[in-house]
Amino acid sequence: MGFLEKLFKKKIEGKTVEEWYGLAVGETDPEKKIEYFDKVLVLKPDFAGAWNLRGLEFVVLMRYAEAIASFDKALEIRPGYPEARYNKEDAETELRKIRTAENSVEEKKEGPVEV
Numbered sequence: 001m002g003f004l005e006k007l008f009k010k011k012i013e014g015k016t017v018e019e020w021y022g023l024a025v026g027e028t029d030p031e032k033k034i035e036y037f038d039k040v041l042v043l044k045p046d047f048a049g050a051w052n053l054r055g056l057e058f059v060v061l062m063r064y065a066e067a068i069a070s071f072d073k074a075l076e077i078r079p080g081y082p083e084a085r086y087n088k089e090d091a092e093t094e095l096r097k098i099r100t101a102e103n104s105v106e107e108k109k110e111g112p113v114e115v
Contacts, residue, residue: 010043017043021050030057048078055087064095
């Protein structure tokens with residue numbers, strides 16, 4: 001078996017990157033999808049598309065900071081990746097909305113500020 005064949009046949013838990021990717025894409029549970037994408041990324045850490053799709057699953061779970069980290073990794077690998085850039089911007093917007101709402105709740109709890 002040649003070097004490239006070995007490289008492309010590298011496995012985790014008996015599955016290749018292609019097999020883990022297929023499982024991830026076919027899965028409906030976001031947590032499981034992330035688990036499968038993690039295995040893809042152990043085998044092929046420079047797979048920008050898998051980082052992007054992993055980030056989308058974190059968005060589904062409303063775990064925006066983790067989503068942004070995945071999109072950042074996709075953009076580090078492929079700086080001109082428009083989907084990852086747009087997805088990151090959307091996740092950042094959602095995270096800002098949550099933080100704004102949290103700050104508003106905190107201000108209401110504290111009551112009016114005395115002068």
